[in-house]
Structures are given as C-alpha cells and as structure tokens.
Amino acid sequence: MKKMNSSSRLPELGQTSSSSSSSSSSRKDMNKIVDLAQGFVGSKMFDWIVTGVIILQAIALAIEATPFMNSAGEYDQLLELGTFSLIQSLVISVFIVEAILRMIALYPRPQDYFRDPWNCFDFAIILLSLTTAGQFSTIARLVRLLRITRLVTKSAELRAIVSTLVRSIPSIFNILILFSILFFIYAILGYHLFRYIDPQHWSSFLTSFTTLFQIITLEGWVNVMEPIVTTLGPIYWLYFASFIVIGTFIIINLFISVIVRKSEEAYKQVQRESEIPLTQHEIVQEIKEIRRILEELEKRIGDDDKGKVK
Numbered sequence: 105m106k107k108m109n110s111s112s113r114l115p116e117l118g119q120t121s122s123s124s125s126s127s128s129s130s131r132k133d134m135n136k137i138v139d140l141a142q143g144f145v146g147s148k149m150f151d152w153i154v155t156g157v158i159i160l161q162a163i164a165l166a167i168e169a170t171p172f173m174n175s176a177g178e179y180d181q182l183l184e185l186g187t188f189s190l191i192q193s194l195v196i197s198v199f200i201v202e203a204i205l206r207m208i209a210l211y212p213r214p215q216d217y218f219r220d221p222w223n224c225f226d227f228a229i230i231l232l233s234l235t236t237a238g239q240f241s242t243i244a245r246l247v248r249l250l251r252i253t254r255l256v257t258k259s260a261e262l263r264a265i266v267s268t269l270v271r272s273i274p275s276i277f278n279i280l281i282l283f284s285i286l287f288f289i290y291a292i293l294g295y296h297l298f299r300y301i302d303p304q305h306w307s308s309f310l311t312s313f314t315t316l317f318q319i320i321t322l323e324g325w326v327n328v329m330e331p332i333v334t335t336l337g338p339i340y341w342l343y344f345a346s347f348i349v350i351g352t353f354i355i356i357n358l359f360i361s362v363i364v365r366k367s368e369e370a371y372k373q374v375q376r377e378s379e380i381p382l383t384q385h386e387i388v389q390e391i392k393e394i395r396r397i398l399e400e401l402e403k404r405i406g407d408d409d410k411g412k413v414k
Contacts, residue, residue: 134211141208150202155258157198162252164191195251196233203227222263226254267370268363275362283355287316290347297343301335302328319344320351 144150168188203226207214217223229250256262291312298306305315305328319325329344 138208138211141205141211145202145205145209150205151258154198154202155255157195158252158254158258160191161195164188165249165252196230199226199230199233199251199254203230229254264367264370264373267373268367271366271370272363275366276359279355279358279362282358283351286347286351286355287313290316290343294343297336297340298332302331316347316351319347322348322352 203217203223206223207217210216218227232250256266291309294306294312294316295309299308304311306312315328319328325344325348329341332340332343
C-alpha cells in the first residue's frame, strides 16, 4: 500500500513541477514585455512619434479650415478620398496604443496610470474621440482641437507652466478678493464725487467700475482724470494716483510674486518626475548583487571563525 501511495504521488509532483515551471516561464515572458514597454515609453523616439502625430493633427485641422481649399474644390476631393478621416483614425490609434503601452509599463499595477492627472487628461481625450461621431460632428471637431492640447503633456516646460497656473489659483483667488474690495471702494467713492462732473464715466456703480478697469490698464486714464482735476482742483489727482499705485504696482506685483513662487514648486516637481525610475529587471539585478555580496561576507566571517578556532 505504501508503494502504491508513493507511486501515485509521483504524477502529482510532476504536475506541480510542470505548472510551476510554466508559471515561471510566463512570468519571464511578461517581464520581458514589461521591460520592452518601459524602454519604449521612456525613449525620446516614442515622444517624438506622439508629438509628430499631434502636429499632423494640427496641420490637418488648419488645412480643413482654409477657405482656399473650399473655393478650389480640393477640400471635397480630400474628403472623398478619405484623407482627413484616415488622419483622424491614425491619430486616435496612436493615442490608444500609447495609453496601452504606458499601462503595460506600469505592470503589475497598471491602475497607477490614472494617478497622474496628465494621463487622465489624455485618456479623457481618447474617450471623447471614440464617443463623438455622426450627428455630433461639431463636438467631434472640438475634440480634435483638444488633441492639440496634448502637446502640453509632451513638454516638461509647458507642464510646469500649467502646473504653476493651477497651483496659483487658491492664492490668486485671495488676491482677487482684495482686488474686488479695492474696486468696490473706489467705484462707490468715484460715483459720489464725480457723477455730476463727468457722468459719462461715473454715472453709476457699473460705469464707475468699468472706468476704474480702464484706469488700471493705464490706457487713457489721463483723459479720464483731466475734466475732474480741471473742475474740482488738482487735489483730486490723489484719487487716481492712489488707485493706480495700489492697484497696479502693489496688487499686480502680488500676482507676479505668487506665480513666481508657485513656478519654483512646479519646476521642482517636474524635475522629480523626470527622474527615470528603475525597471523590474534592474531591481532584480540589484537584489541579486546584494545577495552575492552578503554571501561573500558570510564566507569571510566563517573563514575568520575557523581561523580563530585553529
């Protein structure tokens, strides 16, 4: 009976060993695919290919909107030949392949692809491109325009600029509140002081607000100030001078300082993101090297102990 049991276990052991060997070979194949995807996605050639496709999309949109093409009849011929539809299919196909390769490169956690907001933006453009067709031709044209914005994701400098604007929104919102309070005070004050002298610019709160906006741009503010100073006296130039100093030279400089500070943070983040992460193959090689060094150290320690015993 024992012999029968031992002999019956032999096929099971063979099956487990064969299954383990097949799983290890499949893992090796998957690791090779992941390494190839990581190498291709991280290469400059890949970025140049995607950038070239986006530029091709931009050229196609520019030709499509050229009146000369419509008047010459060449536009209809190009449509009949399917040139533009072929370009659209090529662009969306490249975008889909790019997204798939990036997900493969993140194996075994392809869901990390959606942790990057730029990847989410690219994926949203793909979905919009696939869902807008037929009677939604106008929306489809707008989506094709959105594809051009993908050039931002291909340049670290452009990503830093956009990231700077996004990061600056909370601080800029606070400055806008301060700016609105300044406009409100000076608009009410200008309405009560100048409405009878210059009703064209100060007849109501909204008119005064619009006039202050013109003054803050430094466009024709002297013409606005001249009838006031001529009628009421030169002391009223302080109203305009104080508003220009506070609005233009102080608050606008606050805008600039916020953007400069946030741009430094954005560029640091871009530099951190530009660092090339280690691939799985490189990590495995480093682990093997560490193990080899530890084994050598253990051998040396063992030899030293033997020498001391002798």
